[in-house]
Amino acid sequence: MRLTGIRKTFGELVALDSVDLEIARGATTVLLGPSGSGKSTLLRCINLLEKPDAGQIDMGSGPIDVGGKLSPRTVREIRSRSTMVFQQFNLFPHLTALGNVTLAPIEALGRSRAEAEATGRELLAKVGLADKADAYPDRLSGGQQQRVAIARALAMDPDFLLFDEPTSALDPELAAEVVAVLAALAEENRTLVVVTHSLAFARRVADRVVFLEDGHVLQDGTPDEFFRSEDERLRRFREVIG
Ligand code: ADP
Ligand code: MG
Numbered sequence: 536m537r538l539t540g541i542r543k544t545f546g547e548l549v550a551l552d553s554v555d556l557e558i559a560r561g562a563t564t565v566l567l568g569p570s571g572s573g574k575s576t577l578l579r580c581i582n583l584l585e586k587p588d589a590g591q592i593d594m595g596s597g598p599i600d601v602g603g604k605l606s607p608r609t610v611r612e613i614r615s616r617s618t619m620v621f622q623q624f625n626l627f628p629h630l631t632a633l634g635n636v637t638l639a640p641i642e643a644l645g646r647s648r649a650e651a652e653a654t655g656r657e658l659l660a661k662v663g664l665a666d667k668a669d670a671y672p673d674r675l676s677g678g679q680q681q682r683v684a685i686a687r688a689l690a691m692d693p694d695f696l697l698f699d700e701p702t703s704a705l706d707p708e709l710a711a712e713v714v715a716v717l718a719a720l721a722e723e724n725r726t727l728v729v730v731t732h733s734l735a736f737a738r739r740v741a742d743r744v745v746f747l748e749d750g751h752v753l754q755d756g757t758p759d760e761f762f763r764s765e766d767e768r769l770r771r772f773r774e775v776i777g
Contacts, residue, residue: 536560536581536616536695536726539598541590543576543750550576551587552750558695561724565737567761568747569772574730577747578697581728582617583610594694617695618688622704624680626672632659632683633668636690644691651690658686662716678709682716689720696720698729702736714739734777738762746772 536558543551551573558564566574579585580601581592589602594616599609626635636655640646646654659668662682672680681701688696701717702710714736721727721740731737737744737758744761746754746769754764761769 536595537591537593537598538577538581539591539593541577541580541592542588542602543573543580543585544588549750551580554590554747554750554752556745556752556755558726558728559743560694560726562742563721563727563729563740564743564745565741565758566728566730566745566747567732567734567737567772568753572747573750574747575699576750578619578699578728578730581695582619582697583613584619615691616693617697618691618693619697619699620681620684620688620701622700624672624677624684624704626680626683626687628672631669631671632664632675632686635672635683636687639687640690655686655690658689659683661689661719662686663712676709677705678712681705681709681713685713685716685720695726695728698727698731700730700732703732732776734762734773 538554538556541551541554554577566577568574576585580587587601591598592601592613594613599613630638633652633655636658637651640651641648656668659665662685664679664682667675667679675683702713705713718740741758744756744758745752746761748768754761754769
Protein backbone atom coordinates (compact mmCIF):
# COMPACT_ATOMS: atom_id res chain seq x y z
CA MET A 536 0.00 0.00 0.00
CA ARG A 537 1.28 3.43 -0.82
CA LEU A 538 0.12 6.61 0.87
CA THR A 539 0.99 9.84 -0.86
CA GLY A 540 0.55 13.37 0.46
CA ILE A 541 -1.90 12.42 3.17
CA ARG A 542 -3.02 15.57 4.93
CA LYS A 543 -5.52 15.84 7.75
CA THR A 544 -6.47 18.93 9.70
CA PHE A 545 -8.83 19.43 12.60
CA GLY A 546 -9.73 23.11 12.36
CA GLU A 547 -6.42 24.97 12.68
CA LEU A 548 -4.54 21.90 13.80
CA VAL A 549 -2.52 20.03 11.21
CA ALA A 550 -2.61 16.44 12.44
CA LEU A 551 -0.95 15.00 9.31
CA ASP A 552 1.07 17.16 6.99
CA SER A 553 1.58 15.49 3.64
CA VAL A 554 2.59 12.03 4.81
CA ASP A 555 4.16 9.70 2.24
CA LEU A 556 4.47 6.10 3.27
CA GLU A 557 4.92 2.74 1.63
CA ILE A 558 3.54 -0.19 3.61
CA ALA A 559 5.09 -3.42 2.40
CA ARG A 560 2.94 -6.51 2.00
CA GLY A 561 3.72 -9.36 4.32
CA ALA A 562 5.70 -7.16 6.68
CA THR A 563 5.11 -5.64 10.09
CA THR A 564 5.33 -1.86 10.17
CA VAL A 565 5.51 -0.31 13.62
CA LEU A 566 4.44 3.31 14.01
CA LEU A 567 6.16 5.12 16.85
CA GLY A 568 6.11 8.73 17.95
CA PRO A 569 5.18 11.04 20.78
CA SER A 570 1.60 11.39 21.92
CA GLY A 571 -0.26 13.67 19.51
CA SER A 572 2.15 13.07 16.64
CA GLY A 573 -0.63 11.74 14.39
CA LYS A 574 -0.26 7.95 14.68
CA SER A 575 -3.93 7.19 15.32
CA THR A 576 -5.03 9.70 12.73
CA LEU A 577 -2.79 8.05 10.16
CA LEU A 578 -4.23 4.58 10.89
CA ARG A 579 -7.74 6.00 10.78
CA CYS A 580 -7.05 7.66 7.43
CA ILE A 581 -5.88 4.32 5.97
CA ASN A 582 -9.26 2.88 6.93
CA LEU A 583 -11.15 6.10 6.09
CA LEU A 584 -12.46 6.29 9.64
CA GLU A 585 -11.11 9.80 9.13
CA LYS A 586 -11.50 11.40 5.76
CA PRO A 587 -8.18 12.96 4.69
CA ASP A 588 -8.23 16.55 3.39
CA ALA A 589 -5.83 15.57 0.63
CA GLY A 590 -3.75 12.68 -0.59
CA GLN A 591 -3.84 9.39 -2.38
CA ILE A 592 -4.06 5.79 -1.28
CA ASP A 593 -2.93 3.00 -3.55
CA MET A 594 -3.90 -0.44 -2.30
CA GLY A 595 -2.35 -2.09 -5.33
CA SER A 596 -4.87 -1.28 -8.01
CA GLY A 597 -3.79 2.30 -8.66
CA PRO A 598 -3.87 5.54 -6.66
CA ILE A 599 -7.22 6.75 -5.39
CA ASP A 600 -7.56 10.44 -4.58
CA VAL A 601 -8.95 10.30 -1.03
CA GLY A 602 -8.96 14.09 -0.62
CA GLY A 603 -11.73 14.53 -3.13
CA LYS A 604 -15.33 13.46 -2.97
CA LEU A 605 -15.54 9.71 -2.47
CA SER A 606 -18.32 7.52 -3.74
CA PRO A 607 -19.80 5.09 -1.20
CA ARG A 608 -18.42 2.32 -3.39
CA THR A 609 -14.84 3.64 -3.18
CA VAL A 610 -15.17 4.05 0.58
CA ARG A 611 -16.43 0.47 0.89
CA GLU A 612 -13.62 -0.77 -1.32
CA ILE A 613 -10.88 0.96 0.67
CA ARG A 614 -12.44 -0.02 4.01
CA SER A 615 -12.73 -3.64 2.99
CA ARG A 616 -8.97 -3.90 2.52
CA SER A 617 -8.05 -3.21 6.13
CA THR A 618 -9.42 -3.90 9.59
CA MET A 619 -8.65 -1.99 12.75
CA VAL A 620 -8.09 -3.39 16.24
CA PHE A 621 -8.54 -0.74 18.90
CA GLN A 622 -6.91 -0.12 22.27
CA GLN A 623 -10.25 -0.64 24.05
CA PHE A 624 -11.20 -3.85 22.18
CA ASN A 625 -14.71 -2.53 21.37
CA LEU A 626 -16.40 -5.94 21.54
CA PHE A 627 -20.18 -6.10 21.42
CA PRO A 628 -21.12 -6.84 25.06
CA HIS A 629 -24.37 -8.62 24.18
CA LEU A 630 -22.65 -11.15 21.89
CA THR A 631 -20.49 -14.13 22.82
CA ALA A 632 -16.90 -14.35 21.63
CA LEU A 633 -18.08 -16.42 18.66
CA GLY A 634 -20.96 -14.00 18.04
CA ASN A 635 -18.48 -11.13 17.91
CA VAL A 636 -16.27 -12.97 15.45
CA THR A 637 -19.09 -14.07 13.13
CA LEU A 638 -21.23 -10.92 13.06
CA ALA A 639 -19.46 -9.01 10.30
CA PRO A 640 -18.75 -12.02 8.06
CA ILE A 641 -22.47 -12.83 8.14
CA GLU A 642 -23.76 -9.25 7.89
CA ALA A 643 -21.14 -7.63 5.66
CA LEU A 644 -19.65 -10.51 3.68
CA GLY A 645 -22.85 -12.52 3.32
CA ARG A 646 -21.36 -15.75 4.70
CA SER A 647 -23.70 -18.46 5.92
CA ARG A 648 -23.90 -18.84 9.68
CA ALA A 649 -22.45 -22.34 9.52
CA GLU A 650 -19.49 -21.21 7.45
CA ALA A 651 -18.87 -18.12 9.59
CA GLU A 652 -19.02 -20.21 12.77
CA ALA A 653 -16.64 -22.83 11.46
CA THR A 654 -14.11 -20.14 10.49
CA GLY A 655 -14.81 -18.25 13.72
CA ARG A 656 -14.00 -21.29 15.86
CA GLU A 657 -10.76 -21.83 13.95
CA LEU A 658 -9.79 -18.21 14.50
CA LEU A 659 -10.62 -18.34 18.20
CA ALA A 660 -8.43 -21.44 18.45
CA LYS A 661 -5.68 -19.58 16.64
CA VAL A 662 -5.67 -16.85 19.28
CA GLY A 663 -5.76 -19.44 22.07
CA LEU A 664 -9.45 -19.14 22.93
CA ALA A 665 -10.96 -22.35 21.56
CA ASP A 666 -12.72 -22.91 24.89
CA LYS A 667 -14.17 -19.39 25.14
CA ALA A 668 -16.41 -19.37 22.06
CA ASP A 669 -19.57 -19.14 24.17
CA ALA A 670 -18.27 -16.68 26.74
CA TYR A 671 -19.54 -13.11 26.89
CA PRO A 672 -16.97 -10.30 26.97
CA ASP A 673 -17.60 -9.47 30.65
CA ARG A 674 -16.44 -12.98 31.53
CA LEU A 675 -13.14 -12.53 29.69
CA SER A 676 -9.94 -10.85 30.83
CA GLY A 677 -8.74 -7.81 28.92
CA GLY A 678 -6.12 -9.90 27.16
CA GLN A 679 -8.76 -12.46 26.16
CA GLN A 680 -11.08 -9.70 24.94
CA GLN A 681 -8.32 -8.24 22.83
CA ARG A 682 -7.58 -11.66 21.36
CA VAL A 683 -11.27 -12.01 20.45
CA ALA A 684 -10.99 -8.60 18.79
CA ILE A 685 -8.00 -9.88 16.79
CA ALA A 686 -9.92 -13.02 15.76
CA ARG A 687 -12.80 -10.76 14.72
CA ALA A 688 -10.45 -8.68 12.58
CA LEU A 689 -8.96 -11.82 11.00
CA ALA A 690 -12.46 -13.07 10.18
CA MET A 691 -12.76 -10.25 7.65
CA ASP A 692 -9.69 -11.62 5.91
CA PRO A 693 -8.24 -8.16 5.33
CA ASP A 694 -5.10 -7.40 3.37
CA PHE A 695 -3.97 -5.03 6.12
CA LEU A 696 -4.44 -5.43 9.87
CA LEU A 697 -4.23 -2.12 11.71
CA PHE A 698 -3.59 -2.05 15.46
CA ASP A 699 -3.86 1.12 17.52
CA GLU A 700 -1.97 0.55 20.78
CA PRO A 701 -3.44 -2.93 21.15
CA THR A 702 -1.77 -3.63 24.51
CA SER A 703 -1.77 -0.30 26.26
CA ALA A 704 -5.00 -0.96 28.18
CA LEU A 705 -3.60 -4.24 29.51
CA ASP A 706 -1.49 -5.30 32.49
CA PRO A 707 1.93 -6.59 31.42
CA GLU A 708 1.13 -10.31 31.62
CA LEU A 709 -2.07 -9.87 29.63
CA ALA A 710 -0.26 -7.64 27.14
CA ALA A 711 2.25 -10.48 26.69
CA GLU A 712 -0.55 -12.84 25.54
CA VAL A 713 -1.58 -10.32 22.92
CA VAL A 714 2.00 -9.66 21.82
CA ALA A 715 2.46 -13.42 21.37
CA VAL A 716 -0.56 -13.50 19.04
CA LEU A 717 0.75 -10.52 17.08
CA ALA A 718 4.19 -12.10 16.80
CA ALA A 719 2.58 -15.31 15.47
CA LEU A 720 0.67 -13.30 12.85
CA ALA A 721 3.87 -11.52 11.87
CA GLU A 722 5.55 -14.94 11.48
CA GLU A 723 2.80 -15.90 9.02
CA ASN A 724 3.77 -12.89 6.93
CA ARG A 725 0.51 -11.09 7.36
CA THR A 726 0.62 -7.39 6.76
CA LEU A 727 0.44 -5.63 10.11
CA VAL A 728 0.59 -1.94 10.92
CA VAL A 729 0.97 -1.48 14.66
CA VAL A 730 0.95 1.73 16.69
CA THR A 731 2.66 1.03 19.98
CA HIS A 732 4.74 2.59 22.71
CA SER A 733 6.57 -0.65 23.25
CA LEU A 734 10.14 -0.50 22.02
CA ALA A 735 10.47 -4.16 23.01
CA PHE A 736 7.65 -4.99 20.60
CA ALA A 737 9.28 -2.94 17.84
CA ARG A 738 12.58 -4.69 18.45
CA ARG A 739 11.01 -8.14 18.45
CA VAL A 740 8.44 -7.93 15.68
CA ALA A 741 8.96 -4.91 13.40
CA ASP A 742 10.33 -5.24 9.90
CA ARG A 743 10.07 -1.49 9.56
CA VAL A 744 9.84 1.36 12.04
CA VAL A 745 8.18 4.61 11.09
CA PHE A 746 8.63 7.48 13.51
CA LEU A 747 6.12 10.31 13.40
CA GLU A 748 6.52 13.74 14.88
CA ASP A 749 4.07 16.62 14.55
CA GLY A 750 2.27 14.98 11.66
CA HIS A 751 5.49 14.29 9.71
CA VAL A 752 7.41 11.10 9.09
CA LEU A 753 10.69 11.89 10.82
CA GLN A 754 12.24 8.52 10.09
CA ASP A 755 11.25 5.45 8.09
CA GLY A 756 13.71 2.59 8.19
CA THR A 757 14.74 -0.75 9.60
CA PRO A 758 14.47 -1.35 13.37
CA ASP A 759 18.25 -1.28 13.46
CA GLU A 760 18.30 2.16 11.88
CA PHE A 761 15.75 3.38 14.39
CA PHE A 762 17.54 1.96 17.42
CA ARG A 763 20.95 3.17 16.29
CA SER A 764 19.90 6.58 15.06
CA GLU A 765 21.84 9.42 16.67
CA ASP A 766 19.07 11.90 15.81
CA GLU A 767 18.49 13.86 19.00
CA ARG A 768 14.69 13.50 18.86
CA LEU A 769 14.85 9.74 18.33
CA ARG A 770 17.44 9.35 21.08
CA ARG A 771 15.31 11.32 23.51
CA PHE A 772 12.24 9.26 22.59
CA ARG A 773 14.14 6.00 23.14
CA GLU A 774 15.37 7.20 26.52
CA VAL A 775 12.00 8.40 27.76
CA ILE A 776 9.99 5.41 26.51
CA GLY A 777 12.50 2.60 26.84
P1 ADP B 1 -1.34 10.05 18.42
O1 ADP B 1 -2.17 8.86 18.09
O2 ADP B 1 0.03 10.02 17.80
O3 ADP B 1 -1.24 10.30 19.89
P2 ADP B 1 -3.48 11.50 17.15
O4 ADP B 1 -3.47 11.04 15.75
O5 ADP B 1 -4.53 10.95 18.05
O6 ADP B 1 -2.03 11.34 17.79
O7 ADP B 1 -3.66 13.07 17.18
C1 ADP B 1 -2.89 13.95 16.37
C2 ADP B 1 -3.35 15.36 16.67
O8 ADP B 1 -4.67 15.53 16.18
C3 ADP B 1 -3.40 15.68 18.17
O9 ADP B 1 -3.02 17.02 18.34
C4 ADP B 1 -4.86 15.48 18.51
O10 ADP B 1 -5.23 16.26 19.60
C5 ADP B 1 -5.55 15.91 17.23
N1 ADP B 1 -6.83 15.19 17.00
C6 ADP B 1 -6.97 13.88 16.78
N2 ADP B 1 -8.26 13.56 16.56
C7 ADP B 1 -8.95 14.74 16.66
C8 ADP B 1 -10.34 15.09 16.52
N3 ADP B 1 -11.27 14.17 16.24
N4 ADP B 1 -10.67 16.38 16.67
C9 ADP B 1 -9.73 17.31 16.94
N5 ADP B 1 -8.41 17.07 17.07
C10 ADP B 1 -8.02 15.79 16.94
MG1 MG C 1 -3.15 7.51 19.29
